[in-house]
Amino acid sequence: MSAQITVTLLVALAVTGFMMAVVPYLTRRTESFGVSIESRHWHDPEIRGMRRKYALGTGSVAVLAILAVLIVDVFFDAAYLVWVLLAVVIAMMITQSGLYLLFHFRMKTLKKSRGLLSSEQQIIAETAFHREKRAVSNWWLLPHLAVAAATAAFCLIFYDRFPDQLVMQYDAQGNPTRVVEKNYGAVLMPVIMQLFMVFTFWLVNYGIASSKQQLDAARPHESLRKNLVFRRRWSAFLLIGGFLLVLAFALMPLQMVYRLDPSVQMAAFTGVTLFMTLGAMILSFMTGQGGSRIRMRGPAGETAAGMVNRDDDRYWKLGVFYYNPEDPAIFIEKRFGVGWTMNWARPAAWALMFGPLVLIFLVMFLLETIFDL
Amino acid sequence: MLISIDLQSDEPIYQQLFNQIVEGIASGALRPGETLPSVRSLAADLGINLHTVGKAYTHLKQEGYIQIHRQKGALVQPGPLPEADETFFGRLEKRLRPLVAEAICRGVDEGRFREVCGRLYRQFGKGGIES
Numbered sequence: 001m002s003a004q005i006t007v008t009l010l011v012a013l014a015v016t017g018f019m020m021a022v023v024p025y026l027t028r029r030t031e032s033f034g035v036s037i038e039s040r041h042w043h044d045p046e047i048r049g050m051r052r053k054y055a056l057g058t059g060s061v062a063v064l065a066i067l068a069v070l071i072v073d074v075f076f077d078a079a080y081l082v083w084v085l086l087a088v089v090i091a092m093m094i095t096q097s098g099l100y101l102l103f104h105f106r107m108k109t110l111k112k113s114r115g116l117l118s119s120e121q122q123i124i125a126e127t128a129f130h131r132e133k134r135a136v137s138n139w140w141l142l143p144h145l146a147v148a149a150a151t152a153a154f155c156l157i158f159y160d161r162f163p164d165q166l167v168m169q170y171d172a173q174g175n176p177t178r179v180v181e182k183n184y185g186a187v188l189m190p191v192i193m194q195l196f197m198v199f200t201f202w203l204v205n206y207g208i209a210s211s212k213q214q215l216d217a218a219r220p221h222e223s224l225r226k227n228l229v230f231r232r233r234w235s236a237f238l239l240i241g242g243f244l245l246v247l248a249f250a251l252m253p254l255q256m257v258y259r260l261d262p263s264v265q266m267a268a269f270t271g272v273t274l275f276m277t278l279g280a281m282i283l284s285f286m287t288g289q290g291g292s293r294i295r296m297r298g299p300a301g302e303t304a305a306g307m308v309n310r311d312d313d314r315y316w317k318l319g320v321f322y323y324n325p326e327d328p329a330i331f332i333e334k335r336f337g338v339g340w341t342m343n344w345a346r347p348a349a350w351a352l353m354f355g356p357l358v359l360i361f362l363v364m365f366l367l368e369t370i371f372d373l
Numbered sequence: 374m375l376i377s378i379d380l381q382s383d384e385p386i387y388q389q390l391f392n393q394i395v396e397g398i399a400s401g402a403l404r405p406g407e408t409l410p411s412v413r414s415l416a417a418d419l420g421i422n423l424h425t426v427g428k429a430y431t432h433l434k435q436e437g438y439i440q441i442h443r444q445k446g447a448l449v450q451p452g453p454l455p456e457a458d459e460t461f462f463g464r465l466e467k468r469l470r471p472l473v474a475e476a477i478c479r480g481v482d483e484g485r486f487r488e489v490c491g492r493l494y495r496q497f498g499k500g501g502i503e504s
Binding site for chain 2: 121123126127129212213217220324327329330
């Protein structure tokens, strides 16, 4: 396996391991291991200890995983690397889930015995929230579409100059593994991928804008401002990363027509992947879940109201899966992690989860039957 | 305007919603013609049943505090607010009656009762509408 790929793998592994380990530090302060608490208990020594142990446990397994990959890469046949990678990723996931569940149930017991959520509970919402700018405008997907259109135009205009045999897939060494006879479906494949991605970005951006307003009842105005910044930053990041990804796909036909080295394509995708993962990591630290890490003061003189949000632990299965048939919301912030999840009691959530997959298979199937790919 | 719902209260949620929006209009926190969130988005933000919000909105519309358009959605009554007609005074008396009775039982005289009313009036006045 080429050195470039090994380095990329190691960086990806390190970033993933690191991000897994620090999750408890990035959540809102009203949540600890998927259990809602009052933010004043966030610095409780016992709860801090849980965060530390979780980070140490998950982090050590990630370090071991990186060492294992390094050792295999240096001393053993590269052919083993795929299996070692699979094994270490599974090991990391098992450790993470195991530790999460352990501390989740400990938190539940602790909450009960110590009354970690005992102030008066309220649910609050700002009536002007829907008028605020909650995400970057979807018009910013036009540049993405323009690139896709340019790619399509290029493919059609230079159709004759594409090689008669098209390489559809390379292995890790950069050798072609799947080759097909030239046809319009195969030539336009990158454009189909670009359009599919634009659709996905539009959907995610819509989700960011329309996800449930989640204010902290203790400091509603401050949390509202932070939350708006949080949404806008992630929305902008998504659209920028998405644009780079669409550009990377535009390289595919260029490479075929001008017979560029496959490593150019590989480097582009590696670059975009690194930008997305490192960017997500940095942004997670800057914003925290829901904007909880953004340093920003509320309007002058907003004092803690002595209220807390409603305890809706019963709707959060294992603290991770939100299932509330009463709640019409589809998109909601994750409790353990940075980003959004869905209300699994809504059929629309399942449709959004599996709809794109079905769409992919449908497009693939149609292309195969029509163009005999 | 911030809406806050107390789930432990005996008062039904749709009633709390109704009261808060009327209070918002009275204090000026909600301006005439201001758009309100759709039933679906307010219910989602509060995490409560659609019908609860729908009921509050229908009630508000019937009383003339808000308008509901097919295109623009819900908005605070842009035109004149409903007049205090005989039915209103009838309802006002009916609702005040048990409170006055309770006050009498507890030895609160008329002056003291009026004082409380006056203070409430002045509280809303702060929001912009002159009393």
